[in-house]
Amino acid sequence: MSKKKTAAIVLAAGLGTRMKSKLPKVMHPVAGHPMVNHLLDTLGRMHVDRVVVVIGPDMPELEAAVAPHPTVVQHERLGTGHAVRVGLDALGPFKGDVLVLYGDTPLITERTLNAMLEAREPVEGRPAPAVVVLGFTPEDPAAYGRLVVDEEDGELLAIVEFNDASPEERAIDLCNSGVMCFDGGLVEQLVARIGNDNAKGEYYLTDAVHLAREDGFACAAVEGDEEELIGVNSRAELAMVETLIQDRLREKAMKNGCTLIDPSTVYFSYDTKIGKDVVVEPGVFFGPGVTVKDDVTIKAYSHIEGAVVKSGAVVGPYARLRPGADIGKDARVGNFVEIKNAEVEDGAKVNHLTYIGDATVGAKANVGAGTITCNYDGFLKSRTVIGRGAFIGSNTALVAPVSIGDGAIVGAGSTITRDVDENAIVTTRAEQKQARGAAESYRERKRAEKEKRQKG
Ligand code: UD1
Ligand code: CA
Numbered sequence: 001m002s003k004k005k006t007a008a009i010v011l012a013a014g015l016g017t018r019m020k021s022k023l024p025k026v027m028h029p030v031a032g033h034p035m036v037n038h039l040l041d042t043l044g045r046m047h048v049d050r051v052v053v054v055i056g057p058d059m060p061e062l063e064a065a066v067a068p069h070p071t072v073v074q075h076e077r078l079g080t081g082h083a084v085r086v087g088l089d090a091l092g093p094f095k096g097d098v099l100v101l102y103g104d105t106p107l108i109t110e111r112t113l114n115a116m117l118e119a120r121e122p123v124e125g126r127p128a129p130a131v132v133v134l135g136f137t138p139e140d141p142a143a144y145g146r147l148v149v150d151e152e153d154g155e156l157l158a159i160v161e162f163n164d165a166s167p168e169e170r171a172i173d174l175c176n177s178g179v180m181c182f183d184g185g186l187v188e189q190l191v192a193r194i195g196n197d198n199a200k201g202e203y204y205l206t207d208a209v210h211l212a213r214e215d216g217f218a219c220a221a222v223e224g225d226e227e228e229l230i231g232v233n234s235r236a237e238l239a240m241v242e243t244l245i246q247d248r249l250r251e252k253a254m255k256n257g258c259t260l261i262d263p264s265t266v267y268f269s270y271d272t273k274i275g276k277d278v279v280v281e282p283g284v285f286f287g288p289g290v291t292v293k294d295d296v297t298i299k300a301y302s303h304i305e306g307a308v309v310k311s312g313a314v315v316g317p318y319a320r321l322r323p324g325a326d327i328g329k330d331a332r333v334g335n336f337v338e339i340k341n342a343e344v345e346d347g348a349k350v351n352h353l354t355y356i357g358d359a360t361v362g363a364k365a366n367v368g369a370g371t372i373t374c375n376y377d378g379f380l381k382s383r384t385v386i387g388r389g390a391f392i393g394s395n396t397a398l399v400a401p402v403s404i405g406d407g408a409i410v411g412a413g414s415t416i417t418r419d420v421d422e423n424a425i426v427t428t429r430a431e432q433k434q435a436r437g438a439a440e441s442y443r444e445r446k447r448a449e450k451e452k453r454q455k456g
Contacts, residue, residue, distance in 0.1 A: 005049045005096030006117065007184065009087035010066075012036055012103030013056040013074040018234045024055070024062045026103035028238055031245045032269035032288040034065050035232060038106040038245070041270070046110050050094070053103070054087045079202030080178065081194035088191060094184040100205065102178055104232045107244055112224045116181045119222050130186050130217035131209055133159065134179035136224045144175035145206055147221050156219040159206035163199035174221065176206060177229045186217065245270075253280075269305075281317070289323065307339075310346070328363065342373075345388070357381075359398075362388035362406065370395040387422060 016025025026036035033041075036053070043051055051069040055062050056077070063071045072090035074083050084100055091098070097120055099113065112134065122128040133156055135147045143162040146169050150157055159176050160169045182190070190208045198204060209219045232238050249268040250260060257276035260266050265282045272286045275294035284298050287305025292298065296309050299316030306323030309315055312330040319333050324341030327333055331344045334351035342356045345363040350356060352369035358381050359373045365386050373384040374397055382400035386392060390404050393412030404410060405422030414428040 004117075005094070005184075006046070006099065007050040007052070007091055007094050007096060008043050008048050008099040008101055009084055009091065010036065010039060010051060010053045010101045010103050011080065011083045011087070012062065012066075013054050013077055013083055014104065015056060016104070016233065019232075019238070020235075024059045025232065027062055027065060028232070030106060030238070030242050030270075031249060031267075033271070034062075035106040035238075035241070036062070036103040037065060038270065039101060039103060039108065040066060040069065042108065042110055042113070043101075046113060048099070049096070050091065052087050052090045054083050054090075079196065079200070080205035081191060081203030081207060084187075084205050085191050085194075085203070088188050093188075096184045098182045098184045098187050100178075100180045100182070102231065105177070105179070105229060106232070107228045107230060107241060108179065108224070109228055112222075112228055115224075116179070116222050119220050120181055120183070127218060128183070129156075129220040130183045130190070130212040130215075131156070131219040132181040133209065133219065133221050134177040134181075134224050134229070135174045135221045136177050136226050136229050137173050138175055138226050141170075141173055141175050145178075146170065146172040147174045147176055148172065149174065149221055154220075156209060156221040157213065158210050161198065161200070161204060161206060174223070177224060178205075178231075179224075179229075180205065180208070182208070183217075186212065186215075190215075275311070284316070290321075356384075358400065359384040359386065361386045362390060364388060365390045365392070367392045368394035368396065368412065372397050374399045393427075 012026045014025055019025050027034045030038060053066045053069055053071045054074050055071045057073055057075055070090060072086055074086045097117055116132050116134055119132045120128055133147060145159050145161045146165055147156060148158040148160060190211050193211050194203050194207045196203050212219055227244060230237060230241055232241055246267060250263040250266060253274050254260055258274045258278040258280060260280050262282040266280050267285045269286050269288040271288055273291040275292055277295045278292055279297045281300040283301040285303045289306040290304050292309045293311040295312045297314045302316035302319040304321040307321035307325035309327045310329045313327045315333045318335045320338040322340035325339040326343045328344055328346035328348060330347050332349040332351055333339060333344060336353045337350050338355045340357040342359040344350055344361045347364040348361045350361060350367040354367055354371045355373060357373050357375040361367060371392050375381050384398045384400045385403035387404055387406035387408060389407045391409045393410050395413045396410050397415045399417045402416055402419060404420045407423040408420045409425045410416060411427030420426045
């Protein structure tokens with residue numbers, strides 16, 4: 001691999017009118033992460049030395065999302081050539097390769113970008129091309145710019161915008177993806193000379209190819225995969241990109257030793273970490289910030305975000321783990337259980353119909369069906385601590401702040417408002433009374449009443 005330095009200019013000034021959204025287009029999340037950040041993560045994995053993001057006016061949320069990478073504002077959208085000029089002003093003189101990328105094309109891979117950087121190297125005594133353009137052969141070439149390539153030596157001769165193309169040029173099926181790689185020593189003077197005398201009156205970055213050739217420099221094209229080059233202009237395209245990213249994440253999970261019974265029904269976030277010998281049943285959704293350790297089973301239809309699930313634990317079916325849920329080794333979290341900001345320590349069981357919020361459930365404790373931690377009084381949140389090995393009977397309300405000692409037993413149906421000592425047995429429900437035969441005399445009385453009413 002080359003030891004040359006690499007910079008990237010990411011164009012992201014577009015408003016994305018067709019998204020019909022308050023959010024700048026590239027901020028729309030894919031797998032729980034703004035699409036522009038997927039691109040920046042790819043550049044990060046490639047150890048790109050410098051990145052500048054060209055944004056539009058009034059996009060503070062975008063500026064924050066791409067930090068610490070610097071942004072520069074393109075005040076008027078005068079075309080891709082103009083946007084790159086704005087980016088170069090912020091980058092300053094740069095010796096090495098300068099990649100131009102698009103914030104709304106987040107699927108491009110490291111492999112493809114490395115192929116472009118490689119194409120910038122001189123081969124067989126021929127000088128290195130000044131500009132490398134990423135082309136692709138879409139199923140429908142539509143209104144993409146066309147790459148005109150020399151049939152003899154494969155050199156890239158020109159990029160012709162669709163609006164300016166002749167019928168012969170429109171018949172070419174190799175299209176411009178927009179992604180380019182420039183010689184950092186030449187890019188500034190090439191881009192400075194781009195004019196706007198064309199069908200749209202815009203500064204076309206694509207003109208850099210014919211300007212470089214005018215100066216006697218070679219240009220080259222590298223062909224990429226259409227799927228990687230899908231640009232997002234609408235919500236429908238956003239959904240297509242989501243599907244493709246989900247497929248990549250599913251593949252990665254399986255490659256790392258996770259079984260997905262029905263992969264297409266499981267949704268991951270960009271940062272989901274899954275261990276080995278994990279089984280994920282159908283219909284599971286992972287929001288951002290989830291770590292699942294080895295030998296865990298996540299049963300069907302569970303929703304998990306911001307949570308850690310330690311080895312051997314079983315979660316679900318129909319469980320909800322919210323941010324701050326920390327499920328210990330071999331613990332059990334069963335159906336219709338919600339856990340938020342709480343540790344369920346090793347071997348503890350919370351199996352049915354329960355809410356555990358702002359709490360600790362001690363190791364090997366058993367929390368009965370329908371138990372609720374009353375963590376919120378309408379103003380403040382308070383914590384509940386359940387000791388190790390404690391047993392909480394079904395349908396118990398634990399009114400926080402409250403703590404249950406290690407090994408204590410709470411009788412079913414209790415409402416616990418004061419701390420319980422370790423190894424104590426506590427119940428708070430009313431005494432049970434019984435009236436022998438009372439049911440029969442009650443029914444007789446009621447039958448008589450009913451008869452009287454029907455007659456009268
Ligand atoms: C561009 C290419 C075309 C290629 C197509 C691929 C040019 C002149 N044409 O056309 O050959 O086939 O992409 O999708 O480059 N942008 C800015 N500031 C601007 C203009 C654009 O940041 O002033 C950004 C946009 O947000 C967008 C990207 O650059 O993400 C592409 O711009 P767009 O206007 O969509 O170019 P196309 O006409 O699609
Ligand atoms: Ca476009």
